[in-house]
Amino acid sequence: MRMGEGVEWGLHCCLVLAWLEDEGPVSTATLAAWFELPPAYLKKRLQALVRADILTSSAGAHGGFLLARRPEAITLLDVVVAVEGPDELFRCTEIRRRGDGVDPAAAEFRVDCGVSTLMRQAELAYRRELAGRTIADALAAAPPAAAERARRRYARMGG
Amino acid sequence: MRMGEGVEWGLHCCLVLAWLEDEGPVSTATLAAWFELPPAYLKKRLQALVRADILTSSAGAHGGFLLARRPEAITLLDVVVAVEGPDELFRCTEIRRRGDGVDPAAAEFRVDCGVSTLMRQAELAYRRELAGRTIADALAAAPPAAAERARRRYARMGG
Numbered sequence: 001m002r003m004g005e006g007v008e009w010g011l012h013c014c015l016v017l018a019w020l021e022d023e024g025p026v027s028t029a030t031l032a033a034w035f036e037l038p039p040a041y042l043k044k045r046l047q048a049l050v051r052a053d054i055l056t057s058s059a060g061a062h063g064g065f066l067l068a069r070r071p072e073a074i075t076l077l078d079v080v081v082a083v084e085g086p087d088e089l090f091r092c093t094e095i096r097r098r099g100d101g102v103d104p105a106a107a108e109f110r111v112d113c114g115v116s117t118l119m120r121q122a123e124l125a126y127r128r129e130l131a132g133r134t135i136a137d138a139l140a141a142a143p144p145a146a147a148e149r150a151r152r153r154y155a156r157m158g159g
Numbered sequence: 160m161r162m163g164e165g166v167e168w169g170l171h172c173c174l175v176l177a178w179l180e181d182e183g184p185v186s187t188a189t190l191a192a193w194f195e196l197p198p199a200y201l202k203k204r205l206q207a208l209v210r211a212d213i214l215t216s217s218a219g220a221h222g223g224f225l226l227a228r229r230p231e232a233i234t235l236l237d238v239v240v241a242v243e244g245p246d247e248l249f250r251c252t253e254i255r256r257r258g259d260g261v262d263p264a265a266a267e268f269r270v271d272c273g274v275s276t277l278m279r280q281a282e283l284a285y286r287r288e289l290a291g292r293t294i295a296d297a298l299a300a301a302p303p304a305a306a307e308r309a310r311r312r313y314a315r316m317g318g
Contacts, residue, residue: 002246011274012254036257076277087161089248095171098195101312114300115170118235118292126285133277141273153260 006045006083009037014135018071019150025064030157045083052082071139077130089123092116165204165242168196173294177230178309184223204242211241230298236289248282251275
């Protein structure tokens with residue numbers, strides 16, 4: 001059970017875009033070079049963040065990506081759901097109703113499956129935690145000089 | 160991002176085995192018929208539970224599976240980890256250290272990546288919830304007559 005690497009990519013790109021917010025849009029090529037990631041795959045992930053209103057994108061020679069919202073208004077859950085989709089980790093397929101002699105419409109099944117209720121409660125705790133942490137928190141957890149270093153690095157890259 | 164169906168199978172089989180604990184080992188064939196699941200796939204999942212010391216198995220004409228521990232000593236996390244493996248959902252590949260001009264051994268990287276720390280904290284909340292709920296809790300959440308009905312059903316199946 002594991003998320004795709006796109007979540008790590010998306011989160012770190014959000015940090016870089018926050019550090020470079022005064023520099024205008026940052027291109028896929030620059031972000032891909034920054035983290036040594038395959039540009040085409042990275043672009044697909046970033047486009048998912050655009051669809052989720054986490055980034056904006058612009059075309060053209062000076063086009064690229066910007067944060068669509070303030071870092072404190074982008075939660076980790078926003079990024080996870082944008083990249084991984086809204087599916088719950090645990091999917092209940094109601095196997096309790098199956099098998100010979102079981103009436104799937106029986107009254108007892110009007111109450112939610114206990115297994116799935118417990119699994120869902122745990123998952124809600126996870127989502128609540130992810131929803132309670134933002135890109136601003138991740139920025140605060142980065143080394144103090146990270147923003148300044150990111151801007152110098154961007155200048156060196158000819159950004 | 161989604162768990163395999165084996166977690167649902169494993170949890171529900173634990174419930175059935177708890178209800179049928181006085182009946183002796185329950186075969187793969189019976190559990191597969193119970194939930195209309197493919198026997199060979201189910202057996203693989205149940206063997207993973209045996210390796211995790213959640214079930215015991217015995218061979219032979221009257222062989223099958225038993226709970227290896229009391230229901231209150233089997234957590235949902237035990238079953239999830241047994242079936243899905245111990246991997247964390249979010250894997251940090253340290254992309255922050257990559258790219259031209261970055262010294263991957265720099266002092267700043269001795270502090271854990273903030274992104275991965277936040278993601279891991281959220282995941283710990285999830286694991287804590289899963290570890291705080293047991294098969295006994297799932298049994299308690301089932302309809303009151305479920306145990307008795309399971310025993311009657313097992314008898315009808317010739318168990």
